[in-house]
Amino acid sequence: MRPITRRLLKILNIKRLYPPQQEAIKKRVEFGENLLLATPTASGKTLVGLIGIVNRLNDEGGKTVYMAPLRSIAYEKAALFEKLEALGFSTRIEVGNYARGPRDADILVTTYERFDSILRNDPGFLREVSAIVVDEVHYVNDEKRGPILEALIARILHSGTSPQLIALSATVSNAGELGEWLQARVIRSAWRPVPLREGVYKEGRILYSNGELVEIPVVSPTPYINLVAFYAPKNAQILIFSQSRRRVVSLAEKTAKAAGDILLYDEQIARETAREIARSEGPSSLKEKLAKLVLRGVAFHHAGLSNRQRMLLEEAFRRGGIAVIHATPTLAAGVNLPARVVILEEYRRFEGGIRKPLTVYEYKQVAGRAGRPGYDDVGEAIIVAGRSDDPEALVDYYMASEPEPVTSKLSNLKSLRHVLLGVIDSGIANKRGEIKEYFKKTLYALQGDINEIKIIIDKSINDLLKWGLIDESGILESTPLGSMISKRYLDPLNVPRIREVLSRSGKLTDTLLLYLVAYSPDMVHLPVTRREEDYIMDRVLDELTEIIDLIEWFGPTELETLKILLLLLDWINEEKEDVIASRYSVGPGDVNAVVETAEWIASSLADVLPLLGVGYEESQRMRVLARRIKYGVREELLPLIVIPGIGRVRARILYNHGYKTLHDLATADPAKIAKIPGIGPGTVKSIVEFFGGTYEGSGGEGLEAYM
Numbered sequence: 001m002r003p004i005t006r007r008l009l010k011i012l013n014i015k016r017l018y019p020p021q022q023e024a025i026k027k028r029v030e031f032g033e034n035l036l037l038a039t040p041t042a043s044g045k046t047l048v049g050l051i052g053i054v055n056r057l058n059d060e061g062g063k064t065v066y067m068a069p070l071r072s073i074a075y076e077k078a079a080l081f082e083k084l085e086a087l088g089f090s091t092r093i094e095v096g097n098y099a100r101g102p103r104d105a106d107i108l109v110t111t112y113e114r115f116d117s118i119l120r121n122d123p124g125f126l127r128e129v130s131a132i133v134v135d136e137v138h139y140v141n142d143e144k145r146g147p148i149l150e151a152l153i154a155r156i157l158h159s160g161t162s163p164q165l166i167a168l169s170a171t172v173s174n175a176g177e178l179g180e181w182l183q184a185r186v187i188r189s190a191w192r193p194v195p196l197r198e199g200v201y202k203e204g205r206i207l208y209s210n211g212e213l214v215e216i217p218v219v220s221p222t223p224y225i226n227l228v229a230f231y232a233p234k235n236a237q238i239l240i241f242s243q244s245r246r247r248v249v250s251l252a253e254k255t256a257k258a259a260g261d262i263l264l265y266d267e268q269i270a271r272e273t274a275r276e277i278a279r280s281e282g283p284s285s286l287k288e289k290l291a292k293l294v295l296r297g298v299a300f301h302h303a304g305l306s307n308r309q310r311m312l313l314e315e316a317f318r319r320g321g322i323a324v325i326h327a328t329p330t331l332a333a334g335v336n337l338p339a340r341v342v343i344l345e346e347y348r349r350f351e352g353g354i355r356k357p358l359t360v361y362e363y364k365q366v367a368g369r370a371g372r373p374g375y376d377d378v379g380e381a382i383i384v385a386g387r388s389d390d391p392e393a394l395v396d397y398y399m400a401s402e403p404e405p406v407t408s409k410l411s412n413l414k415s416l417r418h419v420l421l422g423v424i425d426s427g428i429a430n431k432r433g434e435i436k437e438y439f440k441k442t443l444y445a446l447q448g449d450i451n452e453i454k455i456i457i458d459k460s461i462n463d464l465l466k467w468g469l470i471d472e473s474g475i476l477e478s479t480p481l482g483s484m485i486s487k488r489y490l491d492p493l494n495v496p497r498i499r500e501v502l503s504r505s506g507k508l509t510d511t512l513l514l515y516l517v518a519y520s521p522d523m524v525h526l527p528v529t530r531r532e533e534d535y536i537m538d539r540v541l542d543e544l545t546e547i548i549d550l551i552e553w554f555g556p557t558e559l560e561t562l563k564i565l566l567l568l569l570d571w572i573n574e575e576k577e578d579v580i581a582s583r584y585s586v587g588p589g590d591v592n593a594v595v596e597t598a599e600w601i602a603s604s605l606a607d608v609l610p611l612l613g614v615g616y617e618e619s620q621r622m623r624v625l626a627r628r629i630k631y632g633v634r635e636e637l638l639p640l641i642v643i644p645g646i647g648r649v650r651a652r653i654l655y656n657h658g659y660k661t662l663h664d665l666a667t668a669d670p671a672k673i674a675k676i677p678g679i680g681p682g683t684v685k686s687i688v689e690f691f692g693g694t695y696e697g698s699g700g701e702g703l704e705a706y707m
Contacts, residue, residue, distance in 0.1 A: 002030050004058045004087070005051050011086045018044040020189045021051075027185045030055045034165045034184035036137070038175040040192045041368030042338060045168040046077065049133035050084075052166045056131035057089055057106050064131040066109045069139045069149075071095045072310075072334040077135070078109040094118070096596060112139070112149045116422065117489045119155065123426045129163045132156060137167040137178070138361075140443060141406040147415030150408055154441040155428060157183065170364060174405035181443045194338075194371030194379045198399045201227055202385040207392065209399040220258060223384045224251070224345045228259045228324060231380075235264045236340035237317065238324045241332065241366050243349035245302040245587075248326040249289070251345065252300040255324055256293050265297035269321025273312050280308050282588030283581035294322060301327040304587025332366045342370040342381045347398075361403035408444035411453060414521070417460045417492045424470055425478035425486040432461065432476070467495045481611040488604035491521040498605070498612055504550055508618045511569070513625055515547050517601045518565040524597050526567075528559040529585055536562050567591075568598055572628040574637075574648060595629055602626035636660070645686035653678045666691050 005025075009017075017025070020039045029035050029052050037045050053064045066081070068074045078093040078100075084107065085091075092101030093109045110118070119126060134153065140146045156165065167182050169175070171190065179186035199208040204218040204226065216230040224240060231238060240255075242248050274291040282305075290309065293299055299313045299322050314337050316322045326345075331337065344366055348355040363383070371379020383398060385391050410416060420435065429435040436454055439445055444453055464470045469482030469492055478486060485492055497519055505512055517523065528536065537554055540547065540562055547565075551558050567584050571591070580591060603626040609619045624635060631641045632648045639662055640651040657676050659665050665673075665687055674684045681695075688695035 001025060002055060004054050005030055007087060008050060008054050008084075011083055012047070012050075014047070017047075018193060019191050020044060020187055021048055023187045023189070024048045024051065027187060029166065032056065032059075032131075032164045034182060036167045036169065036175060036179045036182055036184040036186045038169045038172050038178075038186065038188045040171055040190065040196075041365075042193055042336070042371070042373055043189070043191055044193075046080070046135075049135070049166050049168060050081070052131050052164055053107060053133065054084065054087060054089065056164055060130040062130040063105075063125075063128045064107050064133075065115060065129055066107060066133045066135065067112055067115050067152075068109070068135040069112060069142075069145060070334055071111060072307075073135060074109050074111055076335050081107055081109060097600065112145060112152060113489070116148055116152050117487075119152075120422050120426055120489065121487050123428075126156070126159050126163075127161050129161070131164040131166065134165070134167045136169065137182075138169045138172055138406050140178075140408065141361075141404075143409050143412070144415075146409040147412055147419060150410050150443050151419040151423075153182070153443075154438065155423075157441040158428065158438050169406075170361075170368065171403065172361075172406050173402040177446065178406060178443070181446050192371065192379075193373040194376050196367065196370055197378050197380045198367060198382075198395075199380070200383045200385050200389075200391040200394045202389065202391050206382060207395060209395050222254065222258070224343055225255070225258050227341075227343055227382060227384070228255060229262065231341045232259060232262050232264065232323060234340075237320070237322075237372070238341045238343060239331070239337070239339040239369055240324065240326045240343045240345050241329055242326065242345045243328065245304055245328060247346075248300045248302055248328055252293055252298050252324075252326040253289075255326065256296040256298040259324075260296040260298065263297040263323035265323040266320045267297075269316055269319050270294050270297060273316040273321050276312050277309055280306060280312070280588075281577070282306050282309065282591075283578045285578065286581065286587055297321075297323040299325045301325050301331050302587075302589075303328065303330050303593075304589045306588035306592060309588070329362065329366060332369055338369050338372045338379070340370070340372060340376050340379060342367060342379070344381070344383045347383055347394075359404055360398055360401050363398045364403050406443075408442065408447050410442055410444040411448065411456055413456060413460060413463075414491070414493065416456055417463055420457065420460045421464055421469055421478065421482055421486045421492050424464075424476050425483050430475040430477060432458070435461075435476075464492060467492060469495060481608070484608055484611055488607060490601070490604055490608070493521045494605075494608070495612070497521065498608070501550060502612070502614070505546070508614065508621075509546060510621060510625060511544060511546055511565075513602075513605075513618065513622050514568055514572075515550065515561075515565055516605060516622075517598050517625075517629075518561050518568060520601045520605075522597065522601055523561075523564055524593050525560055526563055526584065526586065526590060526594070528556065528563050532563065532585065533559060535583070536566060539566060564594060564598075567594060568629060571595065571632045572625070572634065574633055574652060595632070599626050599630045602629055640665070643687055643690045645683055650679060650683055670695055 021044045024035060027033055027035060029048055037048050039045060056064055066077055068077060074093060074095050078091055081091040089107060090102050090105040091107045092105035094114050095111050140150050165182055165184060175186050175188045197208060199206040201223060204215055206214045216226060218226055219229045220226055228238060242251060274294040277291045278287055301313055314335060317325055347358050367381035370381040383394055385394055423429050429438045435457060439453060465472060468479055469485060471477050471479055498516060501516055536559055570580055602622055606619050606622040609622060627638055633641055633651060637651045637655055640646055640654060653676060659668060670684045670688055673679055674681055685695045
């Protein structure tokens, strides 16, 4: 083991390496060897990546990159990597529009999409990179994000710059094939720091995968409640996974009512957490419901919660302030949150109108959360069987089987157009033959029919030519429009959609501009409930007659677009969050996702529209809309909202009390502002400090007196 590795272990307070980590040392991860580590959750994969990073930085300098699929994982890793400052290495995190840390940092922590965007805007950056860690590389198998990751890895392999590539994955059945694609040595192991015991529960009995049958007391007609009653008195923290948000909320309430008296948890931590949740953003009804459950040692966790709320719950669970979390599978794919017991309360989900069983891989992701290193001698993962299910069949299918192989999803035409535009605009390949050579570095080329992908490549190129995003005069080059679409990381399909709207509409009003944002293929999706359908159609017919001609019929896709449009209209017109939550069946996490995505699309379209013949005035109005979307305000509040701590609610209060400009606030008496209902000393302090002064809480002749 090299000295820099020993220093790293000392900083992280690691006394000994796990077996997979020892194997990585043997396979020369310290000396730049490419590795694929395919091992279970909590087996120490991140440390292997860090060993590679610090050794490359120590030997070669340059930059290193840690890529993760989800922002939550990126935040978690960035917090850990900050400890490397003791070795003299700095860290920067870039996810979405958020960035923190020095621009010239030694380690960049980012998501797949963000790193792809960075390389599109600065192709030369890859020449500076000496090591790249790809976390959760099995996401290549994901229909949506897989093509981006696969093309990104192909770009790295095709670049000729040869950075060390360390790929981390859960156990996969075709690790050898992935290793061949990545040109990496493979470490595959089933070793876990906490042994895993797997079983299926039905009618008072658990059938374990080793054939053991254990009877447990039946205290409720609800199967999972019997498991909670069995494990909770043993001081076992429990994660219970269900497939829908509504169900996890309902079951959390049921757990608190049926088993709240037997749960063991730190009540002081629960009280502190409940208090912080009550103070967090979002609808009051959701906060009140969640806070009351936390006081009973129970919580629900899903993507509708805000980042702050999810972080509070996760930290409370780690500290023992919550005994049971009911969660959707997004938790299993996100942050590291192990539990003594993991219960898969339902193993089927609605998809395409029918109930489909989860894949073996999806089960393994959930089961991998069982067992807390340093706390548990064993972790247990239990599937709850249905009335007609055969427990033995479930054991055979989910516990005795290998997960499905990771396969390329690059043949998706929509994704391939996006990838190809980036390849052409970045200058990676500018002839059809060169592009096909580039694609020989993909997993698809190893697994699929290369002639088939050549056909899809030609179809994608022809679409890009037809839409005016590339030219082919001897070589393939992006047009100014294509280059803008690529660098702003927009789906090329935005262009024909925008042209369609422009051809069928007159003057581009703010509503039509916002419709372009909602109609974008890059916009997040919110399902429309039956209850919402009539509301959406009635409101469009009553209030938004200017867009009726753009909609041929009110099908599911159109209704989703209109739901986003109406939500955004309510948001920028300062509708209360409780009303938005109730009206559209959303939580703060959903609103944040829509707002953040819409702001990015709007600001990007403000740059794209002039290249499509739209006038300066309309593009500037789109830029103003982007700012309104960001803050959730009418246009008159934009000058005030720039002050830190002045959110949409306080800005409106100040405006309604006559403080309509920054000049009004700069010349105001802080004592008078502090007396306005809803404006406290903290807000006044923020205002005074914004203008460069200090505030002690006394009156004066305007803010100048405090400067």
